[in-house]
Amino acid sequence: xxxxxxxxxxxxxxxxxxxxxxxxxxxxxxxxxxxxxxxxxxxxxxxxxxxxxxxxxxxxxxxxxxxxxxxxxxxxxxxxxxxxxxxxxxxxxxxxxxxxxxxxxxxxxxxxxxxxxxxxxxxxxxxxxxxxxxxxxxxxxxxxxxxxxxxxxxxxxxxxxxxxxxxxxxxxxxxxxxxxxxxxxxxxxxxxxxxxxxxxxxxxxxxxxxxxxxxxxxxxxxxxxxxxxxxxxxxxxxxxxxxxxxxxxxxxxxxxxxxxxxxxxxxxxxxxxxxxxxxxxxxxxxxxxxxxxxxxxxxxxxxxxxxxxxxxxxxxxxxxxxxxxxx
Amino acid sequence: xxxxxxxxxxxxxxxxxxxxxxxxxxxxxxxxxxxxxxxxxxxxxxxxxxxxxxxxxxxxxxxxxxxxxxxxxxxxxxxxxxxxxxxxxxxxxxxxxxxxxxxxxxxxxxxxxxxxxxxxxxxxxxxxxxxxxxxxxxxxxxxxxxxxxxxxxxxxxxxxxxxxxxxxxxxxxxxxxxxxxxxxxxxxxxxxxxxxxxxxxxxxxxxxxxxxxxxxxxxxxxxxxxxxxxxxxxxxxxxxxxxxxxxxxxxxxxxxxxxxxxxxxxxxxxxxxxxxx
Numbered sequence: 240x241x242x243x244x245x246x247x248x249x250x251x252x253x254x255x256x257x258x259x260x261x262x263x264x265x266x267x268x269x270x271x272x273x274x275x276x277x278x279x280x281x282x283x284x285x286x287x288x289x290x291x292x293x294x295x296x297x298x299x300x301x302x303x304x305x306x307x308x309x310x311x312x313x314x315x316x317x318x319x320x321x322x323x324x325x326x327x328x329x330x331x332x333x334x335x336x337x338x339x340x341x342x343x344x345x346x347x348x349x350x351x352x353x354x355x356x357x358x359x360x361x362x363x364x365x366x367x368x369x370x371x372x373x374x375x376x377x378x379x380x381x382x383x384x385x386x387x388x389x390x391x392x393x394x395x396x397x398x399x400x401x402x403x404x405x406x407x408x409x410x411x412x413x414x415x416x417x418x419x420x421x422x423x424x425x426x427x428x429x430x431x432x433x434x435x436x437x438x439x440x441x442x443x444x445x446x447x448x449x450x451x452x453x454x455x456x457x458x459x460x461x462x463x464x465x466x467x468x469x470x471x472x473x474x475x476x477x478x479x480x481x482x483x484x485x486x487x488x489x490x491x492x493x494x495x496x497x498x499x500x501x502x503x504x505x506x507x508x509x510x511x512x513x514x515x516x517x518x519x520x521x522x523x524x525x526x527x528x529x530x531x532x533x534x535x536x537x538x539x540x541x542x543x544x545x546x547x548x549x550x551x552x553x554x555x556x557x558x559x560x561x562x563x564x565x566x
Numbered sequence: 567x568x569x570x571x572x573x574x575x576x577x578x579x580x581x582x583x584x585x586x587x588x589x590x591x592x593x594x595x596x597x598x599x600x601x602x603x604x605x606x607x608x609x610x611x612x613x614x615x616x617x618x619x620x621x622x623x624x625x626x627x628x629x630x631x632x633x634x635x636x637x638x639x640x641x642x643x644x645x646x647x648x649x650x651x652x653x654x655x656x657x658x659x660x661x662x663x664x665x666x667x668x669x670x671x672x673x674x675x676x677x678x679x680x681x682x683x684x685x686x687x688x689x690x691x692x693x694x695x696x697x698x699x700x701x702x703x704x705x706x707x708x709x710x711x712x713x714x715x716x717x718x719x720x721x722x723x724x725x726x727x728x729x730x731x732x733x734x735x736x737x738x739x740x741x742x743x744x745x746x747x748x749x750x751x752x753x754x755x756x757x758x759x760x761x762x763x764x765x766x767x768x769x770x771x772x773x774x775x776x777x778x779x780x781x782x783x784x785x786x787x788x789x790x791x792x793x794x795x796x797x798x799x800x801x802x803x804x805x806x807x808x809x810x811x812x813x814x815x816x817x818x819x820x821x822x823x824x825x826x827x828x829x830x831x832x833x834x835x836x837x838x839x840x841x842x843x
Contacts, residue, residue, distance in 0.1 A: 283746055284661070291658035291717045292673070298714030299680045302691035309691070366581045373578060377585045383592060386825050388775030388793045391814045394800055395591045398807055405594060405610045441588075499684035502777045506797060521686040528690045529782060541687040549682050 306545075309538035317532050328539035338540060340515045341523040344429055348519065349497030351433040352440060357489055359437070360444025361482070367445065368452045378449065382442035389439060393506035396435045397422070422507055425516040432503050432517055440496060444489045451485030452478070487559040491552055498548045501525065520544045599815045603808040621812035633813060636795035639784075640774060641820070643705055643791060647712035648769045652762050654713065655720025660754055662721065663728040674725075680718040685778055693782065703785045711783060712773055720765045727761035728754070767828050774821040792817040 310328055314321045332338050363381060367374045384392055399406045400421035410418040421431045455478055463473045501521035504510060510518035510526065518526070524544060527537035598606045600617035625633045662670045692711055693702060701707030731754060739749045755762075780791045790798070799813045 286747065287657040287661040287750070288673075291654035291713075291721065294654065294710060294714035295677065295680060295717045296714075297695060298692055298711050299683060299688060299718075300676070302688035302695060303683065305691035305694065306688055363581075363584065366577060366584070369577070374581070377581055380585045380589050383589075386771055386822060387818060388777065388796070390775070390777045390793050390796050391818055394796060394810060394814060395595055397800070398594070398810075399591055408610065438588075438591075495682065495684075499686065501686060505777075506800070521684060524686045525689065525778065525782075534690050537690060541690075545683065545687045548684060549679075552682060 303545075306538045306541050309535055310542045312535045314535040314538070315532050316534065321535070324535070328536050329543070331536070332539055332543065337515050337518070338520075338523060341518045341520045344516075344518060345498060345500065345520045347429060348433045348436065348500050349494060351430070352436045352497045353490060353493040355433075355437045356440045356444050356493055357486070359441055360489065361448050363441070364445045364448030364452060368449060378445065381445045384439045385442045385446075387439075389436075389502040390506055392435060392439050393503045396431075396438075397507055400431055423512050425511075425513045428508050428512055428517045432500070432507060435503055435507075436496065436500060440493060443492065447485045447489050448482060451482045455481045483559070483563040487556065487563060490559060491556055494552055494555060495548065498544070498551070520547075595811045595814065598807055599811045601808060603806055606807050621808040622816065624809060625812045625816055632795045632798060633792065633816060635789040636792040636817070637820070639705060639789050640791040640793070640817075643708055643712070643780070644770055644774045644821075647709050647716070647773050648766050650709070650713050651716045651720050651769055652765050655717050655765065656724050656755060656758055656762065657750065658717065659721040659724030660728050660750065660758075663725045664733070674721075677718040677721050680715075681722070685715070689778070689782055696783065702783065703787065705784075708780055708783045711779060712769075712776075715779075716769050716772070719768070723765055724758060724761050727758055731757050763828060767825060770824055770828070771821060774824075 311323060311325060312321050313324050313328075367378055367381075398404055401407075402420050402423055404421075406421070407418040419427055422428050459477050460473060463477050468476065499521050500519045504517050504519055504522045505525075508517045510516075510522055515523075520540065521544070524537050524541045527533050527540060531537070594610060597612070597614055598610065599621055600614040600619070602618055602620060605612075605614070628634075662674055696702040696707045696711070699707070701710065735753055735757075736749050739753045740746075744752070774791075775793055776791075777793055777797065781794050781797070784790045784794070796810075796814055796817050800810055
């Protein structure tokens with residue numbers, strides 16, 4: 240992503256050189272403004288920019304402000320009046336075992352998915368990095384779940400993983416007497432969910448890594464081989480550094496997907512078995528807001544979740560991009 | 567160097583094996599859609615012999631019309647949302663890419679921030695905004711929320727692409743007397759076709775498959791989308807795999823066809839642009 244962006248910007252820069260960056264870069268613009276009447280400029284803004292911006296402001300920007308504001312109140316539509324409570328919700332949050340559990344669950348899911356889908360995606364991409372219809376067909380096999388709804392994927396895996404599901408039927412036939420309750424055992428269910436999300440995201444990583452592998456020049460590989468580098472050394476010193484942008488895209492995508500995991504939990508376990516063994520932060524926010532009606536408290540949770548998602552994504556993005564540049 | 571040749575047969579074999587294992591869950595759905603429920607329990611992995619269309623027919627003739635109404639809603643919501651997002655974000659992306667005003671940069675940063683916001687974080691205020699507009703539990707409301715939420719993604723894609731459209735082309739059209747609106751619709755927008763195709767594909771798949779937003783915004787009383795319909799269907803007959811699989815199969819088919827149809831277009835558009843550029 241960064242590579243193409245830089246490329247485009249570079250070309251643009253060649254074609255229309257920007258005015259020197261001296262703090263008065265708007266000189267040209269000010270001149271144009273003085274010559275042109277204001278009405279058409281505003282008209283153009285209203286016509287081209289305003290419609291999209293209004294929708295964005297109305298349904299994203301204002302709601303973020305409202306979440307921030309609600310988080311400082313005890314808002315509950317069934318228990319008025321709404322009062323300002325300062326940071327009390329946040330204080331309560333960090334002593335709330337259900338929220339802390341959801342926080343840990345979310346981190347567990349995110350780490351498992353990021354590692355497994357990245358690693359598996361890379362291995363499969365290297366396996367499928369050949370020409371021909373055969374490999375093209377296998378590529379679409381891995382990509383199919385990416386196009387499916389996570390609700391559909393959850394239901395498919397439910398049919399496989401419930402206690403009398405197809406997997407356990409098979410295991411019993413193979414002679415396993417007490418096959419595990421993949422979704423009903425409190426110590427297993429969270430990992431089953433992480434596995435399902437991994438299965439869903441694997442094809443995305445495969446495709447991104449394949450695109451990255453296509454950017455590795457053959458001559459470089461061959462030159463390294465002639466110099467006596469074995470397959471492992473060639474991978475570590477030639478291929479892997481060139482896959483840095485693909486790693487960045489995949490990792491950030493997987494982090495965001497893991498952090499907002501909701502659908503699978505809602506469909507498969509409803510947060511259980513037991514209390515909150517598979518509840519994620521997103522699940523907890525929605526439950527608290529729409530089942531518990533504690534809008535103030537859920538907004539504080541949502542704010543923490545947003546800060547975590549944004550913070551971790553930005554830090555990881557920076558770290559991985561610095562790695563891209565240094566190579 | 568030698569290992570690559572002596573084990574050449576290993577690669578396709580391992581690749582095929584992994585793909586088969588990976589595909590098993592999807593295979594199980596595909597074969598069981600065409601089997602009577604009794605046969606599914608007896609032999610879940612076998613091929614349907616003889617295949618039956620009873621499961622599919624039952625989805626269409628459900629007394630609650632969960633599938634048919636859901637299908638109509640999904641088509642309406644997805645088609646309108648992606649059309650509006652594509653048009654609005656193309657205009658906004660073009661405007662921002664061409665503007666040199668400081669505010670354009672500020673707006674851009676604001677939009678990029680929006681890309682990272684998970685839906686649950688803003689869902690409760692969104693319902694409040696919709697209620698104040700009188701559009702809670704309506705399709706219009708859901709469409710508007712989709713538009714607002716996905717505009718940043720569209721703008722980002724279009725902005726990158728607008729930079730590859732030569733400014734001289736627009737200036738020439740203006741010199742010939744075309745107004746700003748006409749320049750955009752007749753010169754710029756057609757050149758942005760590959761970007762439009764990507765926006766349509768991505769958003770089409772995302773919005774069709776979306777679960778939480780329609781679940782909350784359309785609510786339990788009014789009709790819902792097919793994706794939420796799948797969720798409702800499993801609540802009713804959890805053990806009847808044939809019925810559930812058939813419902814899922816039919817709910818997925820339209821978006822799969824849409825994806826495959828547009829994907830070709832998308833590739834063609836990209837190469838077409840490359841030749842012209």
